[in-house]
Amino acid sequence: MALKGIKVIEFQGLAPGPFCGAILADFGASVTVISKLDPVPYDVFTNGKRIIAVDMKTKEGVNIIKKMCSSADVLLDTFRPGVMEKLDLGPNSLTKINSGLIYARLTGFGQSGLYKDKAGHDINYEAMSGVLSLLGRNGEPPVPPLNILADFAGGSMLCAFGILLALYERTKSGKGQIVDCAMTDGLTYLSSWIFRSRPLPLWEGEPGSNLLDGGYAAYRTYKTKDGKFMAVGALEPKFYLNFLKGLQLSPENYEQFDIGNHKKFADIFLTKTQAEWCQIFDDLDACVTPVLEINSMMEHKYHKSKQNKLKSNNNTIIPEPQPSLSRTPGVSVGRESPTMPGQHTIHILKELGYSKVQIEELLKKGIVYANRKSNL
Template identity: 35%
Template sequence: MQQQTSNQATRRGPLAGVKVLEFAGIGPGPFCGMLLADMGAEVILLERAGGTFASQLFGGGRKAVANRGKQSLCIDLKHPDSKALVNRLIGQVDVLIEGYRPGVMERLGFGPADCLAVNPRLVYGRMTGWGQHGPLAQRAGHDANYAAISGALDTGRRHGGAPWAPPTLVGDMGGGGLLLAWGIACALFEAQRSGQGQVIDAAMCEGAALLAHGLFNLNAIGAWDGRCALDTSAPFYDVYPCADGEWLTVCPLEPQFYAAFVERLGLAGDPDFAGQQYDTARWPAQKARLTELFGTRERAYWLEVFADTDDCVWPVLSMDEAPQHPHNRARDSFVEVAGIVQPAPAPKLSRTPGQVQGEPPLQGEHSRAQLLALGLSPAEVDGLAAAGVIRCAG
């Protein structure tokens, strides 16, 4: 695992030279900004004094992983002198990211029409749960709500059990921030040819549905009906507890992997396992046998049994264990930034790889530098700080 702290002035990556203005928010918006920063974009985080709910939930300052590589500019958007300042910024950036409810940016005077009038090439990224229009557009919600409406959350249930999914992954991060980053990349590519910006309406509920496209495919052909190999009905696609309370994932879907799996466990001649792999009538008995068997020994024992095989048996690692796994260490899949172990930038590019461009900033840490770069004089910056328009860290 590497420790990464880069110089903000020497950004590297495929998006080096792209400038982004991110209106501070929570969840998918900051994640989108982090993805762009990891790939070399200069992301100016427009923060408001006092922080956001995100800073309360995830920690602020150097602990805010989603803010790594960004520069913090703290401006009071309600101050009458702030609009001209923000418009100067908008005129110099390539991308804007906001995650407010529909209509909020318009009321602040920074809606798409206002901003595109200032900068016609601007890619304007909007991140909401329900989208900019529709019956739910003005309603509150969170990750599981968006995943629920999309149909994706229901697929996360264990067979016969309650539906759930890992928190924030399906709606917020995958269906939200990741899809917004993809839309921004597409719009930036198109703007190079047309010279025109555009507005991206990214809705987490739609992104969550898109992530579940393969499951909708299975449903359409009648294969998502409680006898599907992927919904934990099958004994060969599930998790099993070991004697020490640790867990294994068991996923030998393909016939050749399943045959090797059964052979490795000494069950090839067992009557419960005789016959076809997809004989669903046998699945309950097979699952009971596997649960009993895996529960007799510790996880380390079973990992040794399945070492160097294609039986698709792997440990369920905790967030503390994952960075130490030999595979993750070999690929530098995790990095340490400001004392916090966190996932490294991904995916890996061969010629212009992304990297963590710097530590998460303190609120207002770059206010002075950013405004001086805009062309303001030191005296003007001091005046804005004294008037409460901006806040500078330290």
């Protein structure tokens, strides 16, 4: 696997940090999570990672972490700016003992600027990036697409990309560096095409009335007879002609960019079920597809033909790592059992050279937590 041999230390946080660590683990990195004694709830990305529970507010706990970082390649900091410095675990401290360490910092507003110390969530970072303002319609309040854009696209993915860039550069310089990934700035960068295309006539109207945001009748979703939906993306003339063919409409009567077409298209889609429309458009190159429901998407022939997703033991869909590599593909660590808090504490301490007596003392003092003392 592409990242085999790379050691990652991940400080447990909410969704963006754990997914960044999961991306690295999916492609072969060995990821060890440092959790507090009271671990973060709802971390669904523990699979395939090791976890040690440490009291980071104690000198002994900090020393354990420093020992771990001395041989690590990457550290993933998910705390607000300044927290790691207060613990004596900031980049200035850790790079003294490991000059090759890639110190990745994943936060909402970054390590500098007016908002660096402010709390926030995906919706706030989307709002500050300018992108959320485009996700409304008819003067209604904009609605974020769950927490995908800032948390995972502008955050996890770009942070992982920054780590890979730093690892590659290290092969030349031998030195590590700090990766400052701000989810707000990451989402802004991710939206570069939108910003650069603003002068074009694509964005002349209010949100929800333009070519790509639902204003164009041939680029939106439509409800079907059985209460499901079809997605239409017939932008180019050749696709639009095939789209009209599927609806049994004449091109002479339905000019491509006439906003008034929407009602007619909507009425026609209500006359057939989603399955019936799929049967029609499967034979037409019209950029029309069903809106698959997340709980049943695996039953669709596209996903069956690709075989690029799997189900875990509790029947949860675990997507396969992307992109696909021809020689060193990723393998989802999500197929492994979830890792429990403190599950690898004793094993990791042994690796660091702690004796049985020392480990017993750390457990007794509450410096570390282990849920499997039998490993001692």
